[in-house]
């Protein structure tokens with residue numbers, strides 16, 4: 001464990017992108033910041049790993065908000081870091097392939113035209129649905145900027161008025177599930193499958209999630225150097241402005257004195273005092289394990305226990321000796337729908353479940369040795385799949401786990417051969433990430449991919465907490481998961497700390 005001071009202005013728990021963003025912004029404003037990270041590397045889900053010359057992203061495929069005016073770009077600009085990262089603009093957010101269709105997801109207009117060409121009988125419904133998506137995305141933009149927590153009393157009244165009188169689509173769809181809305185708009189199951197796999201939350205997630213992405217008409221980017229480039233740039237920003245990152249430094253307790261956060265206790269039992277604590281760690285653990293129920297309102301604790309987690313993921317990363325470009329691929333990620341039924345796509349049958357095929361080395365050739373390529377297969381599988389992945393009764397992992405992982409990977413690879421013929425014969429390196437790996441690397445409960453499950457009408461946790469001087473940043477809080485959201489969550493947390501610190 002690093003040689004740390006006894007006291008800082010702010011301790012940030014966790015060096016995910018939300019934590020690093022918050023730490024770097026506070027350090028830039030002259031606060032003495034410690035970011036304590038339990039792992040041996042920063043970045044959480046955004047980190048990449050290297051194997052035999054191949055670079056594999058842990059999770060991230062494409063990122064929004066990287067153009068001027070976007071949440072990521074503007075934050076990097078604030079930290080004077082825009083020259084330290086290069087973004088590759090992607091031609092399409094994804095390419096969705098299923099029975100009888102192969103559609104690129106580009107601008108909302110072009111996407112609509114493609115779909116109307118494929119499903120002419122549903123043309124009016126496609127226009128009506130995408131029209132509502134656009135209107136809803138505009139409303140969300142107006143509702144969420146600036147962050148509600150940063151508004152004064154008059155601003156908060158204004159926000160309520162905006163919601164009540166200027167957000168008809170949010171009020172109409174906020175309490176509905178994606179499945180409900182897609183069923184109401186479309187008779188053709190393949191259209192429901194296409195729209196329902198734009199974001200892999202499944203049909204029971206709140207409809208506005210999918211609708212906002214579709215209506216926002218957002219361009220996606222990939223950083224040169226893979227998702228690790230985000231980690232590197234924000235880590236650099238923290239150091240550049242005088243903040244300190246301590247690796248292998250697990251926080252086991254958030255100290256509370258007189259109802260206020262007053263520092264942290266580390267795994268070795270040492271304590272560090274601070275005026276503020278920002279938690280970038282798992283939303284449930286932050287309160288139930290690090291703070292402790294005795295310091296929290298019982299209603300808040302009950303809600304934490306009752307709120308579901310998002311599903312976990314399973315990823316197979318492959319280094320292959322294939323010329324993917326010559327095979328006609330351009331680096332656009334493929335969502336391969338092997339069923340027309342959203343319940344099956346978000347189920348656990350390996351022949352039918354969600355599959356996202358990524359080929360990141362086509363975007364950035366430095367991700368693979370010359371003449372080679374990376375292929376990554378991503379699916380959503382739960383933490384408790386097949387009896388917790390064959391975990392033994394005493395909680396340890398043995399041969400059953402390794403064999404199950406291999407079997408699942410093998411089935412996914414076999415299925416992906418319909419898109420990339422001969423894939424299994426060209427594998428040079430194989431790396432598997434299960435829900436248990438995701439949990440171990442980030443301590444996110446059950447390897448939850450996207451924090452809390454976004455249930456219809458569900459509550460979004462704010463950066464503020466019931467404990468004074470304790471804030472949250474990251475995917476478990478407003479505005480939600482993904483890089484273009486956790487960056488503003490870190491920024492909001494930093495602004496709240498500064499507002500309080502400066503009176």
Ligand SMILES: Cc1cc2nc3c(=O)[nH]c(=O)nc-3n(C[C@H](O)[C@H](O)[C@H](O)COP(=O)(O)OP(=O)(O)OC[C@H]3O[C@@H](n4cnc5c(N)ncnc54)[C@H](O)[C@@H]3O)c2cc1C
Pocket residue numbers: 013014015016017018019036037038039042043044045046058059060061062063064249250251252280281282313378438441442443444448449450473474475476480481482483484486
């Ligand atoms: C499979 C998958 C695919 C995804 N695809 C995309 C995508 O294409 N585009 C996109 O934008 N987003 C994507 N996401 C989401 C995105 O990766 C996350 O929302 C984002 O990286 C979360 O950042 P975070 O700041 O919340 O922290 P996390 O990444 O969750 O990191 C939290 C950090 O805190 C540390 N920590 C936890 N507890 C403690 C403790 N007690 N003490 C010290 N340190 C602690 C952890 O080790 C970790 O480093 C994907 C996620 C997954 C899993």
